[in-house]
Amino acid sequence: MAAVCAVCGAKLGIGRRLTGKTLCDQHQGEDDARRAAEAASRAEARDEYLVVAASTASDPGAMQRLPAIAARAGLTDAERISTNSQALAGVLAAAIEDEYLTEEEEAAINRAMVTLQVPEAEVLEVVERFGNGLLIARLNAGRLPEIPDPVIFLKPKEVAHVQVDAELMKEVVHRETRGGFSGFSIPIAMGVRYRVGAYRGQSVVVGTSLVVADRGVLCLTSQRAVFKGIRQSVECLYPRLVGVNVFDDGIQFHVSNRKNATLLRVADGHLVAAAVNTAMHPQQVSK
Structure with missing residues (x-):
């Protein structure tokens, strides 16, 4: 001390x-x-x-x-x-x-x-x-990668650029029957009545939900977006594409002359959208 x-x-x-x-x-x-x-x-x-x-x-x-x-x-x-x-x-x-x-x-x-x-x-x-920010920035600059062995057969002069796991979604409508019984009852014995009438009801929509219709791979090429699933395949040609809805975990393609839009769940919807935009407009995204 x-x-x-x-x-x-x-x-x-x-x-x-x-x-x-x-x-x-x-x-x-x-x-x-x-x-x-x-x-x-x-x-x-x-x-x-x-x-x-x-x-x-x-x-x-x-x-x-x-x-x-x-x-x-x-x-x-x-x-x-x-x-x-x-x-x-x-x-x-x-x-x-x-x-x-x-x-x-x-x-x-x-x-x-x-x-x-x-x-x-x-x-x-x-x-x-x-995350995918680096790849998205590359795509926005017009720098599309090339996949040498895609899951789909390519057309002449077609190039595969991006391939991701995807789930094809469908909307399911939930219904229930609502109504009631109409008529009258006739006493036939002590404590016993005979009822005459009919039940009338109608089916009403009470809600909707999204369910997985198929699982597979979404391949984005220079000409189209193709979902190849276990049971079915969906093709969206870029010239017929009229709109795209982008979600954090999904992408929805609206194609002309097709009644229902194609909704796919993917890991990153913004990555898919960037690839589609660059593939459709290669000259517009390059400086």
Whole structure:
């Protein structure tokens, strides 16, 4: 237990000694201020590191400044990897903010990933945060992938672009009969009556629900959208498509001269809609 200040030698009070303090009030305040300033400087350096790391996509020289900034920030190796992952996520978010990802923007993302030396597991985690946002941005930019072995037979010059699991839905109407008995009764014995009349009722709709009619795969090509199920198949040619309803977990195609619209449940309706739009209007979505 120290009895005097470690800096000036002044005698410490009983309260400071009991709490394990080694500095007098004056020097303790100076030490606290120094520590606070150092913490603020490290926090500022960490913010600077994140900004500079994010700029590596467009500034190759930024990587050379990172080690010195990391030293000022006091980053451990684990903290540096985590910060680099945050920077990569920032680069990706900025690139697809407009839901449009060009080849140049994706090349910049790849440069940042390589330059920051983000581990593969961290890269996958970053990409997963954006769900299908990256793929949708590619599609909106007119960058349609090609599937070499789709589940359907292709027509001449037809190309398959997107293939997803899907469920064909149908609407079921629930009915019940409502009505009553009309007529009169005749007593024929004590406690016994004979009833004459008839029951009249009508069937009324009390509700509807969606049920799965079939399960299969939805294939989107350059010419059509095709659902291939276990029991049935549905084809929607793009020239005959008059409207599309998009849901978070579904897509509905309205086709001319078809009485009922085709409703499909999919994992991401916006992804399907982006692919259909790009396939139908390849020239309009490309800059």
